[in-house]
Amino acid sequence: MLEVLHSLLFSTLDAAPALVFAALGAMLSERAGVVSVGVEGMMRTGAFCAAVAALAMPTPTAVLVGMAAGAGIAAVHGYLSIRWRSDQVVSGMALNLVAMAGGTFLLESLYGPNGTPAITQLPRWDLPGLSAVPLLGALSGHAAPTYLALTLPFVFHLLLTRTPLGLRLRAVGDKPHAVATLGLSVSRLRWGAVLGGGLMAGLGGAVLSTAVLDRFEQHTPAGLGFMALAAMVFGRWTPLGAFAAALFFAFGNALRIGLASSAPWLLDLVPQGFLLALPYLLTLLVLALQGQRGHAPAALGTPYEQESR
Amino acid sequence: MSLEDASLDILPGELLAVVGENGAGKSSLMNVLYGLYQPDAGTFLMDGKPVRLKSPRDAIARGIGMVHQHFMLVPTLTVAENVVLGREPTRRGLLDLNRACAEVAATAKRFGFQLDPRARVDTLTVGSQQKVEIVKALHRGAQVLILDEPTAVLTPQESDELAQVMRGLVAQGRTVVLISHKLKEVLGVADRVAVMRRGRTVAVVRAAETSVSALASLMVGEGSRGAALTGVPATSAPGVHDSQGEHAGTVTAGPIVLEAKDLRAKGDNGRPALQGVSLTVHAGEIVGIAGVDGNGQRELAEVLTGLRALEGGGGTLLGGPLAGLTPTLAKARGVGHVPEDRLARAVVKAMTVEENVALGRHRQPPFARGPWVDFKGRRERATQLLATYDVRPPDPTVALQALSGGNQQKVVVARELDAEPKLLVVVQPTRGLDIGAVAQVHARLREAKARGAGVVMVSLDLEEVLALSDRVYVLYEGRVTGHFPRKDLDERELGRRMLGAESDHG
Numbered sequence: 001m002l003e004v005l006h007s008l009l010f011s012t013l014d015a016a017p018a019l020v021f022a023a024l025g026a027m028l029s030e031r032a033g034v035v036s037v038g039v040e041g042m043m044r045t046g047a048f049c050a051a052v053a054a055l056a057m058p059t060p061t062a063v064l065v066g067m068a069a070g071a072g073i074a075a076v077h078g079y080l081s082i083r084w085r086s087d088q089v090v091s092g093m094a095l096n097l098v099a100m101a102g103g104t105f106l107l108e109s110l111y112g113p114n115g116t117p118a119i120t121q122l123p124r125w126d127l128p129g130l131s132a133v134p135l136l137g138a139l140s141g142h143a144a145p146t147y148l149a150l151t152l153p154f155v156f157h158l159l160l161t162r163t164p165l166g167l168r169l170r171a172v173g174d175k176p177h178a179v180a181t182l183g184l185s186v187s188r189l190r191w192g193a194v195l196g197g198g199l200m201a202g203l204g205g206a207v208l209s210t211a212v213l214d215r216f217e218q219h220t221p222a223g224l225g226f227m228a229l230a231a232m233v234f235g236r237w238t239p240l241g242a243f244a245a246a247l248f249f250a251f252g253n254a255l256r257i258g259l260a261s262s263a264p265w266l267l268d269l270v271p272q273g274f275l276l277a278l279p280y281l282l283t284l285l286v287l288a289l290q291g292q293r294g295h296a297p298a299a300l301g302t303p304y305e306q307e308s309r
Numbered sequence: 310m311s312l313e314d315a316s317l318d319i320l321p322g323e324l325l326a327v328v329g330e331n332g333a334g335k336s337s338l339m340n341v342l343y344g345l346y347q348p349d350a351g352t353f354l355m356d357g358k359p360v361r362l363k364s365p366r367d368a369i370a371r372g373i374g375m376v377h378q379h380f381m382l383v384p385t386l387t388v389a390e391n392v393v394l395g396r397e398p399t400r401r402g403l404l405d406l407n408r409a410c411a412e413v414a415a416t417a418k419r420f421g422f423q424l425d426p427r428a429r430v431d432t433l434t435v436g437s438q439q440k441v442e443i444v445k446a447l448h449r450g451a452q453v454l455i456l457d458e459p460t461a462v463l464t465p466q467e468s469d470e471l472a473q474v475m476r477g478l479v480a481q482g483r484t485v486v487l488i489s490h491k492l493k494e495v496l497g498v499a500d501r502v503a504v505m506r507r508g509r510t511v512a513v514v515r516a517a518e519t520s521v522s523a524l525a526s527l528m529v530g531e532g533s534r535g536a537a538l539t540g541v542p543a544t545s546a547p548g549v550h551d552s553q554g555e556h557a558g559t560v561t562a563g564p565i566v567l568e569a570k571d572l573r574a575k576g577d578n579g580r581p582a583l584q585g586v587s588l589t590v591h592a593g594e595i596v597g598i599a600g601v602d603g604n605g606q607r608e609l610a611e612v613l614t615g616l617r618a619l620e621g622g623g624g625t626l627l628g629g630p631l632a633g634l635t636p637t638l639a640k641a642r643g644v645g646h647v648p649e650d651r652l653a654r655a656v657v658k659a660m661t662v663e664e665n666v667a668l669g670r671h672r673q674p675p676f677a678r679g680p681w682v683d684f685k686g687r688r689e690r691a692t693q694l695l696a697t698y699d700v701r702p703p704d705p706t707v708a709l710q711a712l713s714g715g716n717q718q719k720v721v722v723a724r725e726l727d728a729e730p731k732l733l734v735v736v737q738p739t740r741g742l743d744i745g746a747v748a749q750v751h752a753r754l755r756e757a758k759a760r761g762a763g764v765v766m767v768s769l770d771l772e773e774v775l776a777l778s779d780r781v782y783v784l785y786e787g788r789v790t791g792h793f794p795r796k797d798l799d800e801r802e803l804g805r806r807m808l809g810a811e812s813d814h815g
Contacts, residue, residue, distance in 0.1 A: 162404050177379075178394070298384070
């Protein structure tokens, strides 16, 4: 029993970082009032660029390249939605489609349909004192992103609730006109949030190809970006809430893998496809139960125009 | 935009009022002074030196503060957070909320405001929110304070208090610029009055040396349109008067068209918005619903038109039950609706005027013949309505969005009244309209009443309620705190009830 729990916990912590980073990134952007349906595409871009970069340079540096790539494609979203005030959902979906098709095209033309060649994964760290402790031992043996994912939400929480920048970000997502009349720049704040969100989503994607897998695969991130959005909504647009929700979804994912391997007889009863769909079904269920979007920033999705009130 | 060669001198330590009709350019001029809009041409001198204000930041740095007509507060933040936003006190890089609260409390105290710095702004009354706005400007060291239509949403008591605040600031040597269209109020408080018309300043007069009627004729310009002001629109039907003193005759209460008992409903935020409202409306009377914004008026109108479900209570509306009412059902029974936000709820702005006129009755003659649109009939009816209601331009084929706000509203009123409703629910029917259009809309409401419709009029403008209503209910926090027949109408008493004061009678 303890062993099952241990392995569930371990694979939860292995799967969580990508979701946590992407959810934090989306939250950052949305708290400033810019819809972030493009995280899926940003993750994919980050995952692809990190994998390709890792073929030529040390993997940790490649992760940074993935982050930059995420921010780069987020900049397109920022340019369209902040500079040109286009519909943010459309712009984000366009981003997803471009990343989807572009990733497939580049992958197939450069490396073939089976993904990039294998790369060196990020090193896993054994925490000497911890690995022997029952259950807590599941904390040991992960790559750096896992430990980052366990701390970053608290940093974001501090940033958002306790710093002047956080106050301004919250204000610009709720009432941009108030921010503008105080002489602050709405677009600068939103640009910052969108680019920061892109960095985080890129990191989430990069983690997928450098820590979870050892290459960029055809379908990466396979809807994880949307799951991150769901985690953000479920977490009521707060860093700690999104963190908890991401952990929950990662747990659902681990449960699926765990069930399939520890109870193979289950596959006779339930079709494999159902197990595969489990995390997504959980996501749907959670969103349906939570219902209304009463916690969203008030100005979310509304382009800022000075002369409109 | 709406400024053409406007000039204005502001003297230190004075209280200058800027008056003009909607669209005369008052707000635009002030937004230029505050650095929000950039002028295409012209100069701005401060203490004799030319200054360029590229953004509100520059204006704030030069001691100019502005309280906007629509509050610029972040509702989810506290008073202190709103005030310090953009110049936050920090300790070791982190926001120092304790110091922020202390600073804000000190500023508020210095100017005699009662404010809890830790209260969330969306829990405050409108009057208190306005104080937060003023404190926000003063906290930034404003020497010149611009107030844009500050009393539009206040009760008479709150307006009095604001007038004292303004005089107090001037007494301390600060300069106050007050934008308003309430002439009586302006004359009571200002030193000088600047009048704007169509983007120009047409006159600057000393408040002591002018009168309401003199200002009014300056505002609309002499001649042709002067008639609108004195209250008799050029097109109004004979026998219908619009002046405030001369209210149309005795009330002959007709049969009951609406009897609502103990209405309960939730607001958009899920909190109870109506908590047991009972009211009666007879055919042939205008029933005013007064109250400070956000006390359940909007929800009441939505319940009566079937747009919002009841949580409890009921009654009868035009012979059927009020519970379970849907918009279709309401329309079928003869409810007309002029909603508050016409662009969201009454019209489709990209469609033509005639299409908008047909909306809702597009299946009936003269707008349809069988399953087909009757283009000829629709055109005829629309043309005729545009003429009757003095919509300009009287062209049924232009897109509705090409019309000014006042003319759009006339189209809505025309459509709703043309359906000959038995109960008409109107919300803020004249918000944002110029004086001429206001008079016309008022005249139409009186016509509807004369024709025998029951009219429920929700308005935040107390003057409008007083001018039109045969009876008035006052709503406060989703309850009726006052019910006055016309003969007992008293502005002060209404104001008291709007702030929640109950009384033993009524």
